[in-house]
Amino acid sequence: MSHEALKFDKIAGPLIEKAKQDGAETMWDRDVAMKSRCGFGDKGICCKICNMGPCRLSPVEGKGAQRGICGATADTIVARNFARMVAAGSSAHSDHARSLLHTLHMTSPDGDYQIKDEAKLLSLAKEYEVETEGRDIYDIAHEVAEIGLMEFGKPFGTQRFIKRATEGRQKLWKELGVEPRAIDREVVSIMHSTHIGCASDMESIYALTVKSALSNGWGGSMIGTDVSDIIFGTPTARQSEANLGCLEENMVNILVHGHEPGLSEMIVFASQDPEIVQLAKDNGAEGINLVGMCCTGNEVLMKHGVRLAGTFYQQELAVITGALEAVVVDVQCIFPALATLSECYHTKFIATSPKAKMEGARYIEFDEERALEIAKEIVTEAILNYKNRDRNKVLIPQEKNKSTVGFSINTIVGGLDKVVNSNVDQLGTVKPLADCIMAGVLRGAAGVVGCNNPKVAHDNSHLTIIKEMIKNDVIVVVTGCAAQAAAKAGLLQYEAKELAGRGLKEVCERVGIPPVLHMGSCVDNTRILRLVTEVAKYLGVDTPVLPVVGAAPEWMSEKAVSIGTYFVSSGVDVFLGTVPPVTGSARFTDYLTNGLEDVYGAKFTVNEDPVQLAQAMLDRIEEKRTRLGI
Amino acid sequence: MNLFKVIYTGANQAVELAGQLVQKAIDEKGKDASVSFPNTAYSLPVIYAATGQKITTLAELEGAVGVAKSLINETTHLQDALTAGLGTAVASEIIEALKYVLDDEPYKAPIQGHLSDAQVRSLGVPLVTGDIPGVPVIIGECKDSATAAKIVREYQEKGLLTFLVGKVIDQCLEEGVKMGFDLRVVPLGYDLTAVIHAVSVAIRASLIFGAVAPGDLQAHKEYTKNRVKAFVNVFGDINEILVSAGAAAIELGFPCVLDVPVPEVPTLLLYQPDHEKTVATSLEAREIKIKVTKIDVPVGVASAFEGERIRKGD
Numbered sequence: 001m002s003h004e005a006l007k008f009d010k011i012a013g014p015l016i017e018k019a020k021q022d023g024a025e026t027m028w029d030r031d032v033a034m035k036s037r038c039g040f041g042d043k044g045i046c047c048k049i050c051n052m053g054p055c056r057l058s059p060v061e062g063k064g065a066q067r068g069i070c071g072a073t074a075d076t077i078v079a080r081n082f083a084r085m086v087a088a089g090s091s092a093h094s095d096h097a098r099s100l101l102h103t104l105h106m107t108s109p110d111g112d113y114q115i116k117d118e119a120k121l122l123s124l125a126k127e128y129e130v131e132t133e134g135r136d137i138y139d140i141a142h143e144v145a146e147i148g149l150m151e152f153g154k155p156f157g158t159q160r161f162i163k164r165a166t167e168g169r170q171k172l173w174k175e176l177g178v179e180p181r182a183i184d185r186e187v188v189s190i191m192h193s194t195h196i197g198c199a200s201d202m203e204s205i206y207a208l209t210v211k212s213a214l215s216n217g218w219g220g221s222m223i224g225t226d227v228s229d230i231i232f233g234t235p236t237a238r239q240s241e242a243n244l245g246c247l248e249e250n251m252v253n254i255l256v257h258g259h260e261p262g263l264s265e266m267i268v269f270a271s272q273d274p275e276i277v278q279l280a281k282d283n284g285a286e287g288i289n290l291v292g293m294c295c296t297g298n299e300v301l302m303k304h305g306v307r308l309a310g311t312f313y314q315q316e317l318a319v320i321t322g323a324l325e326a327v328v329v330d331v332q333c334i335f336p337a338l339a340t341l342s343e344c345y346h347t348k349f350i351a352t353s354p355k356a357k358m359e360g361a362r363y364i365e366f367d368e369e370r371a372l373e374i375a376k377e378i379v380t381e382a383i384l385n386y387k388n389r390d391r392n393k394v395l396i397p398q399e400k401n402k403s404t405v406g407f408s409i410n411t412i413v414g415g416l417d418k419v420v421n422s423n424v425d426q427l428g429t430v431k432p433l434a435d436c437i438m439a440g441v442l443r444g445a446a447g448v449v450g451c452n453n454p455k456v457a458h459d460n461s462h463l464t465i466i467k468e469m470i471k472n473d474v475i476v477v478v479t480g481c482a483a484q485a486a487a488k489a490g491l492l493q494y495e496a497k498e499l500a501g502r503g504l505k506e507v508c509e510r511v512g513i514p515p516v517l518h519m520g521s522c523v524d525n526t527r528i529l530r531l532v533t534e535v536a537k538y539l540g541v542d543t544p545v546l547p548v549v550g551a552a553p554e555w556m557s558e559k560a561v562s563i564g565t566y567f568v569s570s571g572v573d574v575f576l577g578t579v580p581p582v583t584g585s586a587r588f589t590d591y592l593t594n595g596l597e598d599v600y601g602a603k604f605t606v607n608e609d610p611v612q613l614a615q616a617m618l619d620r621i622e623e624k625r626t627r628l629g630i
Numbered sequence: 631m632n633l634f635k636v637i638y639t640g641a642n643q644a645v646e647l648a649g650q651l652v653q654k655a656i657d658e659k660g661k662d663a664s665v666s667f668p669n670t671a672y673s674l675p676v677i678y679a680a681t682g683q684k685i686t687t688l689a690e691l692e693g694a695v696g697v698a699k700s701l702i703n704e705t706t707h708l709q710d711a712l713t714a715g716l717g718t719a720v721a722s723e724i725i726e727a728l729k730y731v732l733d734d735e736p737y738k739a740p741i742q743g744h745l746s747d748a749q750v751r752s753l754g755v756p757l758v759t760g761d762i763p764g765v766p767v768i769i770g771e772c773k774d775s776a777t778a779a780k781i782v783r784e785y786q787e788k789g790l791l792t793f794l795v796g797k798v799i800d801q802c803l804e805e806g807v808k809m810g811f812d813l814r815v816v817p818l819g820y821d822l823t824a825v826i827h828a829v830s831v832a833i834r835a836s837l838i839f840g841a842v843a844p845g846d847l848q849a850h851k852e853y854t855k856n857r858v859k860a861f862v863n864v865f866g867d868i869n870e871i872l873v874s875a876g877a878a879a880i881e882l883g884f885p886c887v888l889d890v891p892v893p894e895v896p897t898l899l900l901y902q903p904d905h906e907k908t909v910a911t912s913l914e915a916r917e918i919k920i921k922v923t924k925i926d927v928p929v930g931v932a933s934a935f936e937g938e939r940i941r942k943g944d
């Protein structure tokens with residue numbers, strides 16, 4: 001399985017070969033060492049939440065252990081495990097947002113962090129009912145931050161942003177009793193109810209799961225996106241490049257990897273500081289080459305056009321090039337393996353977050369109070385490491401592609417304005433997009449998101465699905481590592497319209513956009529949520545009515561499970577390209593893939609074959625069109 | 631409304647009708663009866679441009695029905711829907727050609743029907759220089775004659791070359807709109823199929839001025855889209871055939887503005903119920919900027935009046 005990557009990827013092959021020579025271990029080696037994965041865990045029917053266990057149930061109904069010691073059935077155990085995945089995913093995204101709110105709280109006119117998008121702050125202030133008249137913008141910011149922080153632990157009430165949803169969704173969530181309350185509380189709720197001897201009813205456990213997922217999508221992540229835009233600026237369309245070919249032979253290469261933009265933004269500024277650039281030159285380099293990976297990569301790509309080194313699965317390959325002076329990380333999706341891997345090269349593996357201290361890493365704690373100073377310290381350390389690069393051990397693959405990025409909702413609506421006839425319509429709405437979908441010029445829209453996973457050929461599922469969508473006149477929006485896969489493959493360029501069907505191509509040409517729009521990092525999936533909601537509101541319908549689908553073709557993280565769950569709960573069908581650990585319960589599996597439709601109007605579909613998954617997505621889109629009579 | 635379904639239905643109806651009429655003509659005149667439009671070297675220009683084939687007899691015209699049919703491939707892709715629209719265009723040309731087979735003079739003045747090559751050639755320079763800034767094709771029946779005349783006169787004053795199809799012709803006549811090829815208001819005919827004579831002008835512009843090879847349909851589409859600043863105004867009710875003809879217009883790069891609700895497509899298919907804004911909407915959709923500033927005199931001043939002879943009585 002793992003070696004399918006070698007067939008598909010022009011970069012992985014040579015670098016994995018090089019790793020062998022360098023005596024470096026990679027994910028592929030560990031994948032082989034793992035042999036076959038545990039069938040019980042794979043099906044979600046092992047439980048170790050108490051010390052009477054661990055228990056594992058027989059995957060065959062009526063044969064072997066059908067219940068755990070406490071009597072928990074496969075349905076209960078699978079649902080509990082799934083719920084805990086969602087809780088973990090929600091907590092990761094939400095803690096990320098919490099940090100951003102703290103940063104917002106410390107913004108000041110002459111500090112390292114300032115307000116870049118005042119309009120967005122003011123509109124959030126209005127939503128939060130914060131007085132803005134005649135007030136200093138920073139006072140407003142600090143009050144907004146406090147209210148935002150209360151969203152995590154307020155004792156009463158529900159998430160404020162659920163008011164942003166369609167009326168249909170709000171009503172449904174209320175009826176079902178799944179309106180998300182305080183973000184942290186929903187995580188705690190799950191941890192409580194999945195303790196031994198609490199909830200055993202599968203559907204009620206799933207309802208708790210939904211609450212936590214919604215507190216992420218319509219809470220933590222949505223706050224994260226908004227606040228990041230307020231502090232660092234709302235993304236606008238810009239050009240960049242992607243893939244390991246963005247590493248430079250004669251420059252200090254610094255990779256920012258992880259998630260939170262507070263750190264990476266400062267590294268961007270530090271690496272542009274004239275004195276620091278001079279230092280790099282004094283140390284024999286032509287300059288500093290900052291590149292990104294995973295969602296931190298997406299953040300600085302969207303906001304500054306910083307080039308992308310690659311996706312999640314390329315993190316080790318980036319080190320193996322031997323050309324990285326430093327890998328600077330904060331939290332989430334960072335292989336602990338990078339520590340030992342870096343030791344095979346001169347690369348400094350620098351951890352910065354107390355939330356993610358990494359064994360074997362150089363630790364420079366990032367303190368927002370001294371943000372720029374610390375960022376400069378980190379960059380300086382990378383520069384001083386340049387002389388240690390072993391030129392005989394350098395192999396930079398000459399692969400990279402151009403891309404256009406920065407498609408926030410503002411960018412998209414701004415683009416749509418270009419096709420508005422001033423005698424017919426208003427500017428600044430999603431009407432042109434809604435029109436194209438209703439007329440059938442665009443059959444629908446697909447969000448393709450998520451990670452890489454060695455269980456499937458890397459990037460292959462992303463690209464197969466994206467290409468299949470655009471060929472069939474389905475416009476694609478991307479985030480996370482799926483977006484990066486598209487960037488590397490050149491699908492984020494205007495020229496990629498040639499791969500699109502006539503309808504989408506016509507839209508691309510008239511609006512001046514690529515057929516695949518990069519909407520940002522994983523928390524920025526909330527941009528997709530909001531775009532879909534805007535279209536639904538414009539048409540006066542609820543989200544499940546729309547021919548819109550979401551896919552996580554190569555998902556692996558718990559965050560992805562939370563994302564998938566909040567999309568389905570928000571009425572968008574989700575298509576998974578790797579199988580979640582639920583198949584040990586036929587009932588729970590059926591609930592996810594069928595039952596949910598009766599409740600939320602959307603459901604999960606799972607298929608590891610990307611061609612079949614793409615077809616299922618297209619079929620679903622047409623099914624929804626037929627139901628709508630369009 | 632499922633727009634594509636409407637287009638496919640209309641295209642099928644048009645092709646079906648063309649097939650029946652060809653059969654009827656063959657019954658009447660025999661397979662060898664000759665087929666041609668007057669004063670053109672391009673046979674049936676749309677079919678010739680699309681396929682490179684010149685149709686000379688009813689037997690060959692029967693074959694062209696098959697060509698039209700082959701353009702209809704019912705999928706969910708815009709490209710196929712637009713191509714089906716071209717099926718309607720081909721069917722329309724077949725039906726219009728039959729009129730000339732069955733009648734020596736199917737159109738009588740002031741109705742134009744088919745335009746001669748000489749007329750098309752005379753448009754070459756003014757189209758390129760922008761002296762004719764655009765070509766509106768108006769189809770249908772306006773809510774009242776005065777509105778129809780007002781819109782047509784506005785185009786005329788701006789120097790555009792307006793083609794009229796359907797009852798709008800009578801509405802304009804009623805209001806005393808001066809018509810004629812030289813006056814840049816050309817009534818083509820009352821049947822919807824007569825719209826093909828406007829398409830024929832665009833296509834022959836591509837053959838003559840663009841020197842695009844017959845049979846290179848893609849290149850013809852590009853020429854008409856980029857060089858022939860035509861657009862369509864539809865007044866009044868629409869039916870499937872009309873919508874499928876609209877798809878053909880869009881495939882040639884000509885936006886359509888209607889005064890009845892349709893599923894809109896930005897820049898291509900627009901619903902504009904306010905007739906006061908029909909002209910502005912259309913010009914913006916086709917990205918036409920009028921070079922001549924409008925002079926405030928009691929009579930229209932624009933090059934559309936250059937060909938007008940002042941007769942003694944006026």
Ligand code: SF4
Pocket residue numbers: 047048049050051052053054055067068069070071072077196197
């Ligand atoms: S909770 Fe129940 S099933 Fe899980 S380990 Fe304890 S006894 Fe076993």
Ligand code: SF4
Pocket residue numbers: 294295312332333449450451452479480481482522556557559560
């Ligand atoms: S897409 Fe997945 S792998 Fe990539 S950054 Fe997000 S959670 Fe991590």
